[in-house]
Amino acid sequence: MTGDISNTEKLAALREILTYRPLLMGSILTLGVVAALLEGIGLSFLIPIIEMIQSGGTASAEGGVVGAFARVYATLGVPFTLESVVAGVVVVMGVRYASGFGVMWLGQALRTYYEGDLKRRAFDSALGARIAYFNRSGSDEILNAIVTQSKYAGRSVSWFVKLLERALLAGMYGAIALYLAPVLTLVTGVVLAAVAVGIRYGLESGYSVGDRVTEANERIQQAAQAGTQGIREVKLFGVTDEVRRDFREAVDTFVGATVRLRRNEAAVNNVYQFASAISIFVLIYLAVTFTSMNLGMLGVFLFAMFRLAPILSMLNHRVYQLEGNLPHVVRTNEFIEDLQRNQEPANGDFEDIGEVNEVAFRDVSFSYPTGERVLDSVSFSVSKGEFVAFVGQSGAGKSTVVSLLSRMYLPDEGEIVADGCPISDIDLKEWRSKLAIVRQDPYVFDDTLWYNLTVGNRSASREEVARACDIAEVNEFLDSLPDGFDTQLGEEGVRLSGGQKQRIALARALLKEDAEILVLDEATSDLDSVTEERVQAGIESMDREYAVITIAHQLSTIRNADQINTIENGHIAEKGSHDALLDNEGTYADLYSRQYSD
Numbered sequence: 001m002t003g004d005i006s007n008t009e010k011l012a013a014l015r016e017i018l019t020y021r022p023l024l025m026g027s028i029l030t031l032g033v034v035a036a037l038l039e040g041i042g043l044s045f046l047i048p049i050i051e052m053i054q055s056g057g058t059a060s061a062e063g064g065v066v067g068a069f070a071r072v073y074a075t076l077g078v079p080f081t082l083e084s085v086v087a088g089v090v091v092v093m094g095v096r097y098a099s100g101f102g103v104m105w106l107g108q109a110l111r112t113y114y115e116g117d118l119k120r121r122a123f124d125s126a127l128g129a130r131i132a133y134f135n136r137s138g139s140d141e142i143l144n145a146i147v148t149q150s151k152y153a154g155r156s157v158s159w160f161v162k163l164l165e166r167a168l169l170a171g172m173y174g175a176i177a178l179y180l181a182p183v184l185t186l187v188t189g190v191v192l193a194a195v196a197v198g199i200r201y202g203l204e205s206g207y208s209v210g211d212r213v214t215e216a217n218e219r220i221q222q223a224a225q226a227g228t229q230g231i232r233e234v235k236l237f238g239v240t241d242e243v244r245r246d247f248r249e250a251v252d253t254f255v256g257a258t259v260r261l262r263r264n265e266a267a268v269n270n271v272y273q274f275a276s277a278i279s280i281f282v283l284i285y286l287a288v289t290f291t292s293m294n295l296g297m298l299g300v301f302l303f304a305m306f307r308l309a310p311i312l313s314m315l316n317h318r319v320y321q322l323e324g325n326l327p328h329v330v331r332t333n334e335f336i337e338d339l340q341r342n343q344e345p346a347n348g349d350f351e352d353i354g355e356v357n358e359v360a361f362r363d364v365s366f367s368y369p370t371g372e373r374v375l376d377s378v379s380f381s382v383s384k385g386e387f388v389a390f391v392g393q394s395g396a397g398k399s400t401v402v403s404l405l406s407r408m409y410l411p412d413e414g415e416i417v418a419d420g421c422p423i424s425d426i427d428l429k430e431w432r433s434k435l436a437i438v439r440q441d442p443y444v445f446d447d448t449l450w451y452n453l454t455v456g457n458r459s460a461s462r463e464e465v466a467r468a469c470d471i472a473e474v475n476e477f478l479d480s481l482p483d484g485f486d487t488q489l490g491e492e493g494v495r496l497s498g499g500q501k502q503r504i505a506l507a508r509a510l511l512k513e514d515a516e517i518l519v520l521d522e523a524t525s526d527l528d529s530v531t532e533e534r535v536q537a538g539i540e541s542m543d544r545e546y547a548v549i550t551i552a553h554q555l556s557t558i559r560n561a562d563q564i565n566t567i568e569n570g571h572i573a574e575k576g577s578h579d580a581l582l583d584n585e586g587t588y589a590d591l592y593s594r595q596y597s598d
């Protein structure tokens with residue numbers, strides 16, 4: 001999302017902050033009001049104190065502010081003396097700053113809760129989102145929203161709370177000044193407001209500069225990821241200069257926009273302070289010359305104005321800061337809403353399927369949201385104990401069959417059924433528990449080998465794990481790992497070769513407890529041919545009965561398949577056993593003779 005934000009969106013973001021935890025926000029507001037009231041009362045103590053000092057320890061207790069103080073003291077049964085008045089100030093200011101502490105504490109708590117909650121919501125929504133959403137938005141952007149945007153969005157909450165606290169104090173000082181000298185206060189207010197409006201419209205809006213900073217941050221993260229996670233490709237393809245240029249451009253935009261934002265914030269602050277300082281001196285002159293305030297009242301009025309000016313300037317500064325930070329609240333919330341609109345179907349009233357004996361594709365056609373038809377009227381079935389294979393050129397649509405089977409996407413036409421029941425009528429989690437899929441480029445979790453092996457079956461016994469590792473040929477390199485099953489894998493641990501990752505992925509698929517359909521999508525493509533054949537023989541000799549679907553480029557691994565399907569441009573061009581297809585002298589026979597012509 002780029003460009004300026006509408007006032008409605010700004011207000012919606014503020015409302016989101018305001019109503020996030022009403023009880024906590026209500027407590028902050030109450031404490032803020034108490035602090036502001038007590039600040040006002042504390043300040044008014046100056047009037048009886050100055051009067052008492054002037055008159056040698058007593059004050060006329062009739063009417064006005066002093067009279068009000070005297071009545072409160074009388075009600076409380078405390079003598080109205082200079083000492084008790086000073087003690088009163090201490091008590092009032094003590095409670096005032098205790099309330100101030102409460103506002104800051106609860107404000108920080110609210111910010112942290114909000115940030116944590118956004119992170120949780122964003123991550124939960126990402127976990128539940130359709131794979132199509134990840135393809136469209138890119139995992140970098142999703143990562144950025146979860147980790148970075150949510151942090152900045154949280155900052156808006158604490159800035160809002162500070163703004164609220166300052167606004168209440170400003171209101172209190174303004175009310176005191178207005179009570180003591182209405183005309184002077186109004187004139188000063190109009191002058192300061194004019195300065196504030198002038199600054200606001202003279203400078204680029206905090207939001208639009210803030211938006212550039214946010215965008216630059218995203219681009220920095222993208223370029224940094226290309227230069228770290230993609231460093232091998234960057235070096236091998238000699239695009240170091242290109243990646244460096246992208247990164248530098250993003251950093252330059254970030255620096256330029258941030259310096260501009262900070263300069264504008266500083267300008268707002270200083271111009272306003274200048275205007276306030278000048279007003280104070282003009283006010284002293286005007287108050288002394290044109291009003292009949294006594295010394296106590298004059299002291300309180302000037303003190304109130306003196307405190308009010310920097311707070312007003314700070315308010316302006318805070319509004320600018322908050323505006324500059326609102327894009328993060330808007331973006332993070334839009335991102336979460338977008339993710340929620342793209343959720344996989346939730347649990348509902350689904351068929352209970354129990355054991356699955358046969359899966360069938362019936363005239364399935366499919367296109368990815370962005371492109372042409374990838375599968376065209378594909379039909380096949382596989383039963384428990386059967387081994388069905390797919391071969392075909394790169395891009396023919398083989399992996400798409402697996403994506404549809406695992407319900408990462410839904411067919412446009414036709415249906416996929418398990419024992420006659422459409423898989424879209426089965427609870428998604430339950431359906432996926434029936435599948436053990438090994439992908440060509442599996443993800444290895446940043447944890448131990450044991451964690452990675454048992455990811456689909458946390459209660460697997462040592463013997464079960466050992467058996468799966470034996471079939472998948474993990475045992476072949478297990479002894480060379482420093483801590484055996486406890487070896488840390490991934491970023492911070494042992495780096496595995498492509499073939500080792502594939503063998504771990506196969507072992508963890510074989511360990512999956514309820515799985516009844518085993519899908520091998522180029523699952524052994526990175527193994528040498530001797531190991532690949534041993535793995536294949538191990539799978540075929542397993543006691544456990546699966547319906548097996550294999551996608552392979554290496555045709556030797558599917559020679560024993562009950563049925564081989566050749567896919568061409570999204571449709572099944574021929575099907576049959578290895579021998580039948582060789583006799584057929586079609587695409588399969590052609591592929592086979594090219595691979596094994598020697």
Ligand SMILES: Nc1ncnc2c1ncn2[C@@H]1O[C@H](COP(=O)(O)OP(=O)(O)OP(=O)(O)O)[C@@H](O)[C@H]1O
Binds near residue numbers: 368369393396400
């Ligand atoms: N997420 C996606 N979004 C859009 N198009 C896609 C997506 N995934 C694959 N495609 C397109 O669908 C077509 C079939 O891709 P698929 O991965 O199923 O082929 P494949 O036969 O498995 O290829 P390979 O043997 O190279 O793995 C290709 O043209 C590919 O570009």
